[in-house]
Amino acid sequence: MADADEELVGRSKNGDASAFEALVRKHQHMVHALTYRMTGSAADAEDLAQEAFLRAYERLDTFAGGARFSTWLCSIAVHACLNWRRDEARRSQALSGCAAEMAGPPAGGGVSAGDMAMAEAAQAALMRLPARQRAAVVLTIYDGLSHAEAARILHCAETTVSWRVFAAKRKLKRWLTGGRAAASAPRRQKGATEKCLLG
C-alpha cells in the first residue's frame, strides 16, 4: 500500500497529473473526515480538503518518503484547518451546520434519538474546544495515531500532545455529562441547513 503511494508520489513529482489524481482518490475520504472533524462544516471541510490536496501537490518535493504519505498528507490537512480563519459568525454557523447535517439520515441507520442527541452534543462539544486541543483529539481518537505521531504532525512535543488530549477529554467529559454542550449549542438555522446542502 505504502509502496503504491510511493510510486504514485514519484510519478506525480515528475508531472504526472493522473498519478496525483489517483492519490487524491485514495486518500480523499480520510482528508474529508479530518477536515470535517476539525471544522464541523461540510462545506468548509470540502474547501479545506481541496486546499490540503493542492498544498500537498505544491510541496511534493518536500516529501522525502521517510514517513507514510497518508501521515504527511494528514499533517498538511491539519495545518490547513489550524490556519483556517474563522470569525464567530462562521463558527456559529458551523455549529448549526453540523447539527443540521446530523439531522439527516445516518450512514448506519437504526440510530435512536438518544444516540443522535449524544452525537450532536459530542460534535458541538468538540467544536467548543480550542483548535489545537481539537486537533490532538481528532488525530489520537478519531485517526488512532499515537501521541508521538500526533506530535510529529502538530510540530510539538509528545508531552504537549498528551497534555492537550488530557485537557480536552476533561472538558468534553464535563460538557457531555452536564449537558452543557447540548444546551449551549445554537439553535438550527435555515442558513446553516442551506450551507450543508451546498456540501
Add this chain to the structure above:
Amino acid sequence: MMNDSELKSALKSVPLPERTNEYWDDFPSRIRTQLPRESREARLESALSPRWVWAVRFAAAAALVLVCVQFHPLRTAASAFARRERQIQMQLARFDAGLRVLMLDQHGMSYLVTEKD
C-alpha cells in the same frame, strides 16, 4: 462523570456528512483541473533538467580539458621536438649510407658525410 471509553464512543458516534458517489468520483478530477499548470510544467522540466545540466557540464568540462591539453606548454615543446625529430629522420633518409655525424648547434644543423669508396 463519564469514563474514557464512554467519551470515545460518544465522539465516534458523530456521523460524517453523507456525500454522493458522484461527489467522490468528481472530487479527484476537480483537484486535477486545479493543479497549477505552470507548476506541472516546471515539475516536468525540473525532472528533465538534471540530465541536460549534467550533459552540458560534462561537455564543458571535456572541452576545457581538450583545450588545456592542446595548448599546454609541455605539449607545444613536445610538438616542436617531434617536428625537429621528423626533419632529422628525413635527413637521415637522404644520407643513409655516408652519414657519420649529425650535429645541431647555434649555427643550425650540420653533418659529416663520408664519401663512398
